[in-house]
Amino acid sequence: MNKKPNHCIKCTVTSCANHADKENYCVLDTVKIGTHECNPTVSQCVDCESFVLGKNCSDNSCNL
Numbered sequence: 001m002n003k004k005p006n007h008c009i010k011c012t013v014t015s016c017a018n019h020a021d022k023e024n025y026c027v028l029d030t031v032k033i034g035t036h037e038c039n040p041t042v043s044q045c046v047d048c049e050s051f052v053l054g055k056n057c058s059d060n061s062c063n064l
């Protein structure tokens with residue numbers, strides 16, 4: 001997979017398969033942002049819907 005960081009999309013979610021690993025950026029050209037709330041009011045209400053769990057992160061070891 002191309003792990004070239006897209007410097008237009010900052011991201012610190014290292015457990016995501018689309019994270020650039022060495023830099024806190026996403027590698028995708030675009031991402032889809034959505035919400036799980038009917039009336040989002042704070043940043044915690046919104047989600048990156050392009051998130052994919054990284055292969056090496058199913059046991060959360062990548063966050064240690």
Ligand code: SF4
Nearest residue numbers: 011016018019026048
């Ligand atoms: S897909 Fe979303 S969560 Fe995953 S690295 Fe890109 S911006 Fe971050």
